[in-house]
Amino acid sequence: MILEIKNLKTHFFTRENIVKAVDDINFNISSGEIHGIAGESGSGKSVMGLSIINLLQEPGKIVEGKIYFNGKDITKLNEKKMKSIRGKKISMIFQDATMSLNPILSIETQMIEAVLAHNKISYKEAKNLAVQSLIEVGIKDAEIKIKNYPHEFSGGMRQRVAIAIALINKPDLIIADEPTTALDVTTQAQILYLTQKLCKENNTALIWITHDLSVLSGLVDKISIMYNGKIVETGGVDNILDNPQHSYTKKLINSIPKGNINEERKIDDNVINIQNLTKIYEKRNTFASNLFTFFQANKHDLKPDKAIKNLSLNIKRGEILGVVGESGCGKSTLGKIISGILEKNSGNIFYNQKEISYAKKTSLDIQMVFQDPYSSLNPRKKIIDIISEAPIVHKIINKQQSKEYVSKFMNDCGISPDLMFRYPHQFSGGQRQRIAIARSLAVNPSVLICDEIVSALDVSIQAQILNLILKLNKTKNLTIVFISHDLSVVNYISNRVAVMYFGEIVELGNSKKVFSQPSHSYTKALLANLPNIKERNINYKSTLYTEG
């Protein structure tokens, strides 16, 4: 056993009460083992990881229990001794590599300081080691790239750098806290494959903390399920996924969207018609920049980025159209243009055969719901004011009618109208997203554009919101454009699906057909890299489409 946790209790002492984030946990991992910990937000899985290397922040404290690392209890070590273990014996990788690398220091500085903190070697030797380590995680031209700053790397590359830093001192144990959650499927598959390979090669033990069970299926040897600060079930991958014992594990597995429940509708009534749409994010031109561009040999540096290239699409009345693609493919831009938030550069958009444009927004019929329910609701307004604001401004109702009006939409979205005088912070993430949907519905739209509305939510909450969307689609005959990077969610909910890649729709068709028999090679690559709880090896199959 490289790590043995015995009766660990980590509590947070707040002014109101004591939060038992980790409550009496026993956990073992042997050297070279890859162990997954799954649970929803608030289950204490991250706190457990931070407890191991004692990086807890106030007011968190280990109150009881022992953590034996190589047979020695490390909960009793002082800060100085702990420092010599961190990064040397136990490394950590965090969720968002955008945040875990210091944005103003070069990759070189950040890698070399990790080496020099634990080894008495020269700067040059340390640099060689760093370059070597970057090559190991698959970064090309490592010797040149090491001089770059984090923002010059894509999300996947940054996470590779974080992994390289974690591995650089050949630790015995790596704790990875949701390291692929912020990444696209193809990138995620590469990172999973890479981490597994490197850990097996170096005989490094790995604790992989995630909310996504399907990621674990191909990666780990054992899975522990956490719920409310306790480990409710531990076992081999096959045991847990195929034969779950605990009721919570069963619920978690059942919440994963599977298959497709919606058939393509046999209707040919187009509610929205998009013809040859193009959107360019232009760089700002000034007199001086024009002057110098004129003289410049290397003109492509200043060329604008095309977010959407000559895109045509029909959206049928009453359907759920899924739009999938990886970050940067232009799917959110498309949604924003249809709803009139962004201006298009060329092309036409027709709503009910009438042309709509950004300049003169004529109708409230197309509404949008955004990804993050924490920032899309004004924290200083009551729910009733949030939902009734637009209807009052557009004279659908007057102020006296708002209470009755708002309760109708809150009921529709599954929130008790008794709560309408509360503020957004008093609600959970899932409830907030329901409020955001209610707000969009309050002006009686016929098209609802949902931009990644379940990405920030836990699986069980996600399932509830998806069911709400399905219900609204059925009962109100609402046309829904469902934009998401998550293929299984789109497959589950949509009638038709459009696959976007670099500003173009590369495949469009009946969801069932696209997901079972994809015809375009990009769709195939996306599906091949999708983690699946049925398969027990990592689906890293394609090198055709890489990060760029």
Place this chain on the structure above:
Amino acid sequence: MLFINYKNLSMLIFLTNRIIQSFIVLLIMSLLVFAAVYAIGNPIDVLINPEASEEEKIKTIKNLGLDKSLFEQYYIFLQNAFKGELGYSFVHNRPAISLILERLPATLELTISALLIAIIIGIPLGTIAGLNPDNFISKSILAMSIFFFSLPTFWVGLILIMIFAVSYNFFPSTGRGDTVEIFGFYFSFLTFDGLKHLALPSINLALYPLALVIRLTFAGIQETLPLDFIKFARAKGLSRFRIIYYHLLKYILIPIVTVIGLQFSVLIAFAVITESIFAWPGMGRLIIESITLLDRPVIVAYLLVTVFIFMLVNLIVDILYSLLDPRIRISDK
């Protein structure tokens, strides 16, 4: 064809844009100032002895060019300005620009030493307070900063003189003391006597920016500490020293540099009060005198010089900003 790489090109575009912009701003500013000064009163009433004969009056008006219309006067001013002359002082009968440049080193000396005090003392104090916000020393630092914010400059100046000059006689209370000439300008920070003269006025001027730097550093550290990259740096097993100096301070320096840059310009304006209290022979006193005497050319020249300093400082801040933060490409502004 010019073959320059993208980074240098961006810088070049940025600087060219800035120079064009600055020129336009100066032009608009000169027009505004000129018109405003024209509107506030007739310098003849102040300048000419009331007992002077009518003939003498007309002669003086003609000599000063005040018989021409506003537009003519402005046109003549512009013509001279392009030659680098900003008019002759009515009172001193010398070029206004040389009057100002004579006093500029004294003001700059005062403002820069005040800012240095603010930075050298403020950042460490703010850091101490930010790292352990709950202990007694940190709370005292923060409480002190509130006093520095709210005490009026002239009152603190008088108290400083009372304690350090009158009661204990540590520091002299007025003047610049011995100066050293460099390139035709006189500086007092190079002599011991000069430094003693500089001490009280610069401390007085430093209190407000000091409080600001303490508060900013404190807030920056409080905001940055919980971020993931600090956690990641700790997970790498780095020493506390390295985390604070490399990861934390360098990161929070970005907003501090911006504010210090703005503060520099504000201090030049605020220096008026301190200069008056400590009889510091800087630009501030010159402008007060010129306003009371309606010495138009000096007022115009002073305002243009200040605007120029403002723009120069802002340009330096923007360049520093892009050096500190690699995410900022300077041409995107």
